[in-house]
Amino acid sequence: MVTPSFLRKCALIPLGLLLLGGCGKVETPAQAPQPVAAAPASPTATPAQKSATPNSFDEVTAQLDPGGDFYLYLSTEQCLSSLSRKIDSLHNLLLSGSGGEIVSNPEQAEKTFALIKDIVHKCGIEDVSGFGASSLPISPGLYRNKFFIHHYPDKGAGLFWSIYGKEPHDLAGLDFLPVDTAVAGVGDFDLAQVVNFLRQEAEQSGFPEAKQAVDQWQTQFAGVSGLQLDDVLASLNGALGMVLTLDATNTITVPVGNQSQTIPAPRLALLIAVKNDLVFKQVDKMLGGNPGVIKVDEPDLRMRTMPIPALPALNLRPSVAQWNGYLVIASDDKLIRDMIAVQKGAPGFKSTPEYAALSAGLPQQGNSFGVSTQRFADTLSKFQRQMLANQPGGAAPQAALMQNLMSKYQNPGHTFGVRVAMPDGLLCIFQSSQGSSQLLAPLVILPAAVGAGVALPAYSAARGKALQTKSLANAKQIYLACKMYAVDNNGAFPPTLDALFPTYLSTRAVLVSPLMPSEPVGYAYTPGLKDSDAPDTVLIEDKFASVKNVRIVVHVDGTANITRAP
Numbered sequence: 001m002v003t004p005s006f007l008r009k010c011a012l013i014p015l016g017l018l019l020l021g022g023c024g025k026v027e028t029p030a031q032a033p034q035p036v037a038a039a040p041a042s043p044t045a046t047p048a049q050k051s052a053t054p055n056s057f058d059e060v061t062a063q064l065d066p067g068g069d070f071y072l073y074l075s076t077e078q079c080l081s082s083l084s085r086k087i088d089s090l091h092n093l094l095l096s097g098s099g100g101e102i103v104s105n106p107e108q109a110e111k112t113f114a115l116i117k118d119i120v121h122k123c124g125i126e127d128v129s130g131f132g133a134s135s136l137p138i139s140p141g142l143y144r145n146k147f148f149i150h151h152y153p154d155k156g157a158g159l160f161w162s163i164y165g166k167e168p169h170d171l172a173g174l175d176f177l178p179v180d181t182a183v184a185g186v187g188d189f190d191l192a193q194v195v196n197f198l199r200q201e202a203e204q205s206g207f208p209e210a211k212q213a214v215d216q217w218q219t220q221f222a223g224v225s226g227l228q229l230d231d232v233l234a235s236l237n238g239a240l241g242m243v244l245t246l247d248a249t250n251t252i253t254v255p256v257g258n259q260s261q262t263i264p265a266p267r268l269a270l271l272i273a274v275k276n277d278l279v280f281k282q283v284d285k286m287l288g289g290n291p292g293v294i295k296v297d298e299p300d301l302r303m304r305t306m307p308i309p310a311l312p313a314l315n316l317r318p319s320v321a322q323w324n325g326y327l328v329i330a331s332d333d334k335l336i337r338d339m340i341a342v343q344k345g346a347p348g349f350k351s352t353p354e355y356a357a358l359s360a361g362l363p364q365q366g367n368s369f370g371v372s373t374q375r376f377a378d379t380l381s382k383f384q385r386q387m388l389a390n391q392p393g394g395a396a397p398q399a400a401l402m403q404n405l406m407s408k409y410q411n412p413g414h415t416f417g418v419r420v421a422m423p424d425g426l427l428c429i430f431q432s433s434q435g436s437s438q439l440l441a442p443l444v445i446l447p448a449a450v451g452a453g454v455a456l457p458a459y460s461a462a463r464g465k466a467l468q469t470k471s472l473a474n475a476k477q478i479y480l481a482c483k484m485y486a487v488d489n490n491g492a493f494p495p496t497l498d499a500l501f502p503t504y505l506s507t508r509a510v511l512v513s514p515l516m517p518s519e520p521v522g523y524a525y526t527p528g529l530k531d532s533d534a535p536d537t538v539l540i541e542d543k544f545a546s547v548k549n550v551r552i553v554v555h556v557d558g559t560a561n562i563t564r565a566p
Helices: 004-010 013-020 057-061 083-095 097-101 106-123 172-176 191-203 208-225 229-235 278-287 333-343 353-359 374-389 393-409 436-488
Strands: 070-075 130-139 142-150 181-188 236-256 259-274 294-298 301-305 319-323 326-330 368-372 415-422 425-432 523-525 538-542 550-555 560-564
Touching: 057 070, 057 130, 057 142, 083 106, 106 191, 172 181, 172 333, 181 374, 191 208, 191 229, 191 236, 208 229, 229 236, 229 278, 236 333, 236 374, 259 278, 259 333, 259 374, 278 301, 278 319, 301 333, 319 333, 326 333, 353 415, 353 425, 436 523, 436 538, 436 550, 436 560
Parallel strands: none
Antiparallel strands: 070 130, 130 142, 142 425, 181 236, 181 368, 236 259, 259 326, 294 301, 301 319, 319 326, 368 415, 415 425, 523 538, 538 550, 550 560
């Protein structure tokens, strides 16, 4: 049984790996010192040095665009190529010598290390030899951004390299995106391989609990769906997709704080590539007895729709369809019809000037594509501004700060990108109205803005408390002067505060309220009272405390307090 104490001990693994050899460690063979060349008399460029250890710099940088505003190469060979050996070393360290005191169940530890090593080996992470990124302005307001993950040609056989597709192909999903597409993506992803990998690892882990959990999950899946998991996995065809549209001709109202905002009506479709209609037939069977289901059976489309009249504003008509080699789950049947129409020749996103500008020069074949349009960026930006504008009055300063930073570092933009499986790695290339440096800026700036947004209310509250405390101190000082006056005048307080100067008060600054420093007298005084009057009678009160929704008062008996204003 995997105990909490054992899991805590396993948390030592990352520390052990770092101790046994971190990223970028270079072992230099012993050799005689080499003479150092004398520095040239005039400043010239230093000759380029070659790396003392092999790396994938040339292979990675060959895929990048130099000369832009962002360029990065990171070698991971020293860190990842020997990861399995480092796991073995840590294993031996913990199970021998003084390490035996850390591991109370060696048999369980053996199984855990074997499982970790097997996952690392099979997923292919050790084959990652380097990572690169670049960003190049190619026209005003348009950047080409690239990311490349490299492996050597004789590597790359693990799960990480195979689930995203092997051979580039036509990006057929582009052919059915409607004109009002906001966000979309369709690409190779072998879900069946991922599920089978996790299932196999659990069954071979040596932990009975893991195998029991897998068996129980498969039983529950069959009970809920009426299908065997293996049959469903065999019906999948290695691709997933999503299409989100925003229909400007049909708006909806959504709550934003205490107000509401009108946005284009969203529509969503999820796509799963399938080899047959196994899942659709089962869905059809489960809905067969519902008279509210609308059935469509056409040569190129089978669809089942269940309208939801209770939400007319959203026009929700959940639909499941078998179409074009996909199992489609959509928020409404019209979206499916619109995609079919585009595929048959109706104008779609691919026919827009926005797509033409974003896709120019990009690969026409790949393993996936993703798009985020200006329509989505504008809607999101408007929604964010409205949310900040609707902040309560007390939150106005930080809301203004956040809005200013967002406008500078998170300008609305659009993006189109393609992922391509290369013989030596994975290349992601996308063109966007923002470069990598602009995309990374929010990662640096926005956390500071969030911190400021959190700190400002606390600072404001603390400063407000300090001002109230200073006002109360002033009021007490005025009261002491009034009390000394009463001692000298048979218990009668002064007729006005002016009577306190200069005998009982030496400066008029004490009459100024910190809550309204522009006013020479910030305290209301009740004349005609004596020190023998009712003790709870208010003698002195800050006239401007109401701006903080409080009362600051001193009574005849000298008690002073700050209370919440009614």
